[in-house]
Amino acid sequence: MHSITKTISLSIAAVLLLATAAIADPAPATTDKAPGAPDSITTGSVYVEPTADQRMADCMAIWEPATHMTKQQWRRTCKMSLKELSSQ
16 A cells, blocks of 8 residues: 555656646747747837828927927928938
8 A cells, every 4th residue: 555655646746747847948839930020910010111291290290389490490490300310
């Protein structure tokens, strides 16, 4: 009877060790994705370069009458800044 108990105890210990090892170091999942690619793509996660018109509209949208520039001066500054950024 003692040897059966010992065998059962050793079997349980072996199963627990294997289960612990499987939890601690699971096998890596195999995927067909390129190295460094995101795990998933969600709506809005793809970057689309804004057009020159969109950039100009964004720049003009932050102008307000309380600034130290007129709207025409602001527009001129936006154009120069965007031109400078695009040449870099």
